[in-house]
Amino acid sequence: MTDKTYVLAIDQGTTSSRAILFNHDGEIVAVDQKEHAQILPRAGWVEHDALEIWRNTRDVVAGVLSAAEINRHEIASVGITNQRESVVVWDRTTGEPVHNVIVWQDTRTQRICDRLAASAPGASAEAPDYDRYKDRVGLGLATYFAGPKVAWILENVEGARERAEAGDLLLGTMDTWVLWNMTGGVDGGVHATDVTNASRTMLMNIDTLDWNPEICADMGIPVSMLPEIKPSSGVFGYGRKNGLLVDTPISGILGDQQAATFGQACFEVGQAKNTYGTGCFMLMNTGTTPVRSANGLLTTVAYQIGDAPAVYALEGSIAVAGSLVQWLRDNLGLITESKDVEELARSVEDNGGAYFVPAFSGLFAPYWRPDARGALVGLTRYVNKGHIARAVEEATAFQTREVLEAMNRDAAASGSPGATLTELKVDGGMTRDELLMQFQADQVGVPVVRPQVAETTALGAAYAAGIAVGFWSGTQDVVDNWAEGKRWLPQMDLDERERLFRNWKKAVTRTLDWVDEDVVE
Ligand SMILES: Nc1ncnc2c1ncn2[C@@H]1O[C@H](COP(=O)(O)OP(=O)(O)O)[C@@H](O)[C@H]1O
Numbered sequence: 001m002t003d004k005t006y007v008l009a010i011d012q013g014t015t016s017s018r019a020i021l022f023n024h025d026g027e028i029v030a031v032d033q034k035e036h037a038q039i040l041p042r043a044g045w046v047e048h049d050a051l052e053i054w055r056n057t058r059d060v061v062a063g064v065l066s067a068a069e070i071n072r073h074e075i076a077s078v079g080i081t082n083q084r085e086s087v088v089v090w091d092r093t094t095g096e097p098v099h100n101v102i103v104w105q106d107t108r109t110q111r112i113c114d115r116l117a118a119s120a121p122g123a124s125a126e127a128p129d130y131d132r133y134k135d136r137v138g139l140g141l142a143t144y145f146a147g148p149k150v151a152w153i154l155e156n157v158e159g160a161r162e163r164a165e166a167g168d169l170l171l172g173t174m175d176t177w178v179l180w181n182m183t184g185g186v187d188g189g190v191h192a193t194d195v196t197n198a199s200r201t202m203l204m205n206i207d208t209l210d211w212n213p214e215i216c217a218d219m220g221i222p223v224s225m226l227p228e229i230k231p232s233s234g235v236f237g238y239g240r241k242n243g244l245l246v247d248t249p250i251s252g253i254l255g256d257q258q259a260a261t262f263g264q265a266c267f268e269v270g271q272a273k274n275t276y277g278t279g280c281f282m283l284m285n286t287g288t289t290p291v292r293s294a295n296g297l298l299t300t301v302a303y304q305i306g307d308a309p310a311v312y313a314l315e316g317s318i319a320v321a322g323s324l325v326q327w328l329r330d331n332l333g334l335i336t337e338s339k340d341v342e343e344l345a346r347s348v349e350d351n352g353g354a355y356f357v358p359a360f361s362g363l364f365a366p367y368w369r370p371d372a373r374g375a376l377v378g379l380t381r382y383v384n385k386g387h388i389a390r391a392v393e394e395a396t397a398f399q400t401r402e403v404l405e406a407m408n409r410d411a412a413a414s415g416s417p418g419a420t421l422t423e424l425k426v427d428g429g430m431t432r433d434e435l436l437m438q439f440q441a442d443q444v445g446v447p448v449v450r451p452q453v454a455e456t457t458a459l460g461a462a463y464a465a466g467i468a469v470g471f472w473s474g475t476q477d478v479v480d481n482w483a484e485g486k487r488w489l490p491q492m493d494l495d496e497r498e499r500l501f502r503n504w505k506k507a508v509t510r511t512l513d514w515v516d517e518d519v520v521e
């Protein structure tokens with residue numbers, strides 16, 4: 001135990017950066033948040049300005065300290081959590097990015113993935129092997145992951161490959177970018193990442209937790225660009241001179257979905273959470289051995305505390321969830337705020353036969369179909385905007401059910417003790433939508449449980465950082481502080497539940513094989 005009062009979490013998310021101050025009971029004391037621009041240069045491309053993200057991070061740290069009227073002396077440590085897979089490449093001597101951040105949703109690397117799949121041993125363009133690295137890294141080749149995004153930058157930004165080979169460039173996921181800047185940037189910034197973020201690059205061996213030089217070579221990525229891989233909970237570095245957090249330890253880093261898993265206290269094998277944010281991500285703790293999925297899920301690192309063995313998870317990643325609500329708001333103008341979707345959906349009894357498959361970036365888990373594109377099907381003259389709002393909400397619940405069923409199948413096959421989920425812990429912005437949560441319980445057929453502190457992502461990063469410096473004694477504190485907020489029980493008639501799900505599956509088939517050849521470059 002230290003004499004400090006708070007732990008600070010920085011949550012560098014897809015749409016905004018937040019700083020949240022927690023007390024010893026894991027309660028929120030103050031929050032500051034700032035959105036950054038979504039740069040969409042062409043269909044399928046999504047970028048962020050890394051310098052804007054760093055500016056916003058500094059601003060929200062200043063904002064939260066000012067809101068709480070405290071200074072760094074009261075902060076035991078800082079945890080960082082982040083949108084995963086999004087990656088930036090920058091010059092180590094100037095700190096200038098050579099290109100915007102390429103965001104996890106961006107699909108420009110499809111051709112690079114196709115090329116790597118076609119050149120796998122024994123494969124060809126006609127018989128590509130998208131799983132060529134799966135045994136080593138736990139992931140199939142997909143535009144989602146960071147490695148191919150770095151390959152794209154090195155292949156497309158003039159002079160980048162030469163500068164990378166000369167050792168002048170560094171790469172990092174957003175945790176690494178924030179950490180490097182917070183710890184001094186060009187003046188000795190720490191270039192490191194944690195095992196959870198590294199497990200999303202396709203470049204880290206999932207068993208040894210080391211970078212894999214052969215895969216780096218296949219993608220043309222010099223190993224000199226890579227950050228050091230460290231445990232999630234442990235000291236990474238200290239706040240830079242002249243910064244507001246000078247000398248404050250930065251002692252926790254977790255990718256945001258892993259942080260939510262930690263904050264939801266999923267420390268036992270078989271425990272799982274589902275986070276409903278921009279996308280939707282379900283992670284199930286599978287213990288200290290990685291479990292390979294036969295059902296379209298990812299094998300990923302859940303967390304590693306100090307020198308203890310890493311704990312793994314199976315993950316079902318859904319690319320579009322809350323962002324479909326935003327699309328309804330921003331692209332169709334059917335609502336003015338995200339929260340209005342619930343009222344609009346409640347204006348009708350049911351979906352009126354409409355199903356919305358939001359395959360905006362292709363379909364992620366459990367399908368992994370880059371050739372899919374979004375579809376709104378089942379339309380008749382009867383369908384109105386209320387039905388469309390319902391179809392938007394139901395899309396997230398149906399996708400979650402598909403992922404959960406895949407997870408149960410994988411867990412059962414692995415002989416894991418928690419083979420079938422008996423309840424689903426949920427969090428994230430979209431869980432404020434009670435209609436969705438009820439429909440979710442109806443679809444998965446088990447209780448859906450939301451904790452009192454819904455900011456589990458930031459909380460998880462705070463816990464990882466606090467445990468490393470003795471502010472909390474260990475994961476039991478996380479378990480003790482976790483408290484149930486609200487529970488939804490399945491109510492729907494079984495036949496109706498299955499009828500809806502069958503229609504959803506049919507709707508999914510209508511989105512496949514849409515893109516013959518993705519337009520890139
Ligand atoms: N009351 C609500 N009903 C439905 N969706 C909501 C509601 N509030 C927020 N959302 C959606 O949740 C997402 C924001 O959740 P959040 O957890 O902050 O996401 P992220 O961390 O991905 O930025 C947005 O996409 C938004 O559209």
Ligand SMILES: O=P(O)(O)OC[C@H](O)CO
Pocket residue numbers: 012013014015082083084085104255256257277278279
């Ligand atoms: O920023 P979020 O909450 O949408 O999370 C993004 C995920 O980490 C992408 O894998």
